[in-house]
Amino acid sequence: MLALDNVHTYYGKSHILHGVSIEVQPGEVVGLLGRNGVGKSTTLKTVMGVVRPSEGGVVFEGRQIGGMAPHHLAHLGIAWVPEDRRIFRLLTVMENLRTGLERPGVTEAKRKELLDKVYVSFPVLAERRAQAGGTLSGGEQQMLAIARAMMLEPKIILLDEPTEGLMPRMVGQISQIIRTLHEEGVAILLVEQNVPLTLEASSRVYIMEKGVVRHHAPAADLRANHAIIHQYLGI
Amino acid sequence: MAIGFEQILIQTVNGIVNGMILALVASGLTLIFGIMDVVNFAHGDLVMLGGFVGAVTIASTGNFWLALLVAAVVIAVFGAVLQATTLRPLIGRDPLQTILATFGISLVLQKYAIWQWGPSARRIQEPLSGNFAFFYLQYPWYRILTALLATAIIGALYLFLRYGKYGIWIRATTQDRVMAQAMGIPVPLVHTAVFAIGAGMAAASGVLFGPLGGVTQNIGLDFTLRAFIVVVVGGMGNLGGSILASIFISLLEAYAALIVSPAQAVIVSFVALILTLLFRPTGLFVPTPK
Numbered sequence: 001m002l003a004l005d006n007v008h009t010y011y012g013k014s015h016i017l018h019g020v021s022i023e024v025q026p027g028e029v030v031g032l033l034g035r036n037g038v039g040k041s042t043t044l045k046t047v048m049g050v051v052r053p054s055e056g057g058v059v060f061e062g063r064q065i066g067g068m069a070p071h072h073l074a075h076l077g078i079a080w081v082p083e084d085r086r087i088f089r090l091l092t093v094m095e096n097l098r099t100g101l102e103r104p105g106v107t108e109a110k111r112k113e114l115l116d117k118v119y120v121s122f123p124v125l126a127e128r129r130a131q132a133g134g135t136l137s138g139g140e141q142q143m144l145a146i147a148r149a150m151m152l153e154p155k156i157i158l159l160d161e162p163t164e165g166l167m168p169r170m171v172g173q174i175s176q177i178i179r180t181l182h183e184e185g186v187a188i189l190l191v192e193q194n195v196p197l198t199l200e201a202s203s204r205v206y207i208m209e210k211g212v213v214r215h216h217a218p219a220a221d222l223r224a225n226h227a228i229i230h231q232y233l234g235i
Numbered sequence: 236m237a238i239g240f241e242q243i244l245i246q247t248v249n250g251i252v253n254g255m256i257l258a259l260v261a262s263g264l265t266l267i268f269g270i271m272d273v274v275n276f277a278h279g280d281l282v283m284l285g286g287f288v289g290a291v292t293i294a295s296t297g298n299f300w301l302a303l304l305v306a307a308v309v310i311a312v313f314g315a316v317l318q319a320t321t322l323r324p325l326i327g328r329d330p331l332q333t334i335l336a337t338f339g340i341s342l343v344l345q346k347y348a349i350w351q352w353g354p355s356a357r358r359i360q361e362p363l364s365g366n367f368a369f370f371y372l373q374y375p376w377y378r379i380l381t382a383l384l385a386t387a388i389i390g391a392l393y394l395f396l397r398y399g400k401y402g403i404w405i406r407a408t409t410q411d412r413v414m415a416q417a418m419g420i421p422v423p424l425v426h427t428a429v430f431a432i433g434a435g436m437a438a439a440s441g442v443l444f445g446p447l448g449g450v451t452q453n454i455g456l457d458f459t460l461r462a463f464i465v466v467v468v469g470g471m472g473n474l475g476g477s478i479l480a481s482i483f484i485s486l487l488e489a490y491a492a493l494i495v496s497p498a499q500a501v502i503v504s505f506v507a508l509i510l511t512l513l514f515r516p517t518g519l520f521v522p523t524p525k
Contacts (some may be wrong), residue, residue, distance in 0.1 A: 019411065048417055050413055050417065068415040069422055069423075070413070070414065070417045071416045071417075071418075071419050071422065073417075073423050074416075074417060074418060074419030079417075080417045082417075084414075086411050086414040087409045088407050088411060088414070088415075089410065090406065090410055091406060091407060091410070092404070095403050095406075095407075097401060097405070098400075098403050099407045099415065099418040099419075099420060100418050100419065102400045102403065102404065102420075103419050117486070133389050148418065151418075152418065152419060
């Protein structure tokens with residue numbers, strides 16, 4: 001469904017991705033592990049069209065998408081939940097959600113269905129729907145960021161460190177929503193520092209180091225063999 | 236010398252009327268700056284072009300309201316074309332490049348206006364002539380009407396931004412261009428649309444101002460400068476701040492005109508600009524940044 005083939009990405013003159021190849025099948029949850037600064041977030045940004053790959057191909061459902069504008073990619077079914085959440089702080093919770101609903105083909109019934117779904121998953125968002133996004137707590141903002149992505153009815157969600165800085169209770173809620181999305185058939189490319197959560201949620205895991213994929217294995221193998229995790233992540 | 240209570244009251248009304256026209260110009264400027272980080276130095280020239288288009292329309296139809304509408308629509312379309320051809324390729328570049336580009340546009344528009352309409356001032360016939368007695372003055376009703384119309388247009392803009400689908404697009408894009416685009420909002424189109432809205436509002440100000448000051452090819456610079464002052468004083472990109480600052484600055488100038496000559500009174504707005512930049516560079520009418 002999504003395939004990166006030997007992708008190179010630069011920020012100005014600094015070479016961040018040195019030929020990354022990753023594949024995600026429809027409905028699959030794939031983990032992307034690695035230390036800070038190895039290019040995990042840049043990989044997601046490259047898929048989302050936020051940064052342009054200078055070399056290599058990004059293919060989504062058989063179509064070359066490398067260099068396409070993010071708003072076209074959103075309409076193709078790719079949603080991005082960035083690391084820093086990037087809530088529209090001055091927009092209310094409801095308006096944040098509406099940014100993903102004002103697109104062609106969303107009927108009134110569809111709208112209600114999508115909103116009801118996130119309000120069931122995240123009841124706190126229903127309570128705070130009229131509140132400005134910037135006034136929410138970190139965990140609530142994370143939920144809003146995920147809920148906002150769900151408004152696009154994506155085929156794949158690029159989820160960047162969703163549990164970073166969250167209380168354990170919130171972490172449980174995030175892993176629950178990942179499960180729910182998976183059951184609904186949404187593919188997820190999950191970037192995380194939380195290794196146990198990633199190994200539990202994903203079917204396969206890629207481990208990155210210095211802008212390349214160093215290791216690729218089924219999550220079950222890594223759960224059984226902790227030495228590899230230790231070797232690349234030092235934990 | 237003693238300043239009478241009537242004089243203060245008259246200058247208050249004058250300040251508010253001038254402030255509302257200025258607010259109409261400045262809200263377009265601040266909207267454009269907020270969303271694409273472009274200081275449009277040709278903004279005042281869009282006011283001027285709007286004034287001429289209005290004057291020409293009135294000359295052929297005699298209808299002020301039609302002229303207001305035609306000028307706003309024509310200049311909005313013109314603004315969209317201008318943005319798409321000249322500014323879109325420059326977005327995200329060094330601000331100096333967009334400043335130079337809009338400054339260039341400003342010069343071209345002025346030269347075009349003098350070539351097309353000549354150097355003499357065109358006066359637009361006001362739709363409402365009468366006066367009313369205001370202390371020792373016969374105060375023109377049209378000035379009051381101007382302030383009300385400007386308020387109505389700004390109010391409509393506010394409602395559009397607050398509740399409309401495209402209003403949410405514009406506010407989301409203003410806050411985070413990249414995230415807005417990742418949510419499927421066609422950001423380049425939003426930029427063009429906002430420039431068109433700002434240009435249309437500038438043109439409407441030009442027509443409203445026409446009966447008061449006349450339209451010449453060189454009124455643009457003055458509007459740009461004054462709008463720029465209030466946008467800085469109000470907080471760059473902050474719509475509410477710009478509107479408050481327009482009234483604030485115009486009132487300051489109006490009161491200063493009680494003491495010094497109106498030409499000298501302009502100085503107080505520059506003083507306000509400098510003091511704002513020195514002591515509160517984020518703007519007077521924005522919450523203190525955390």
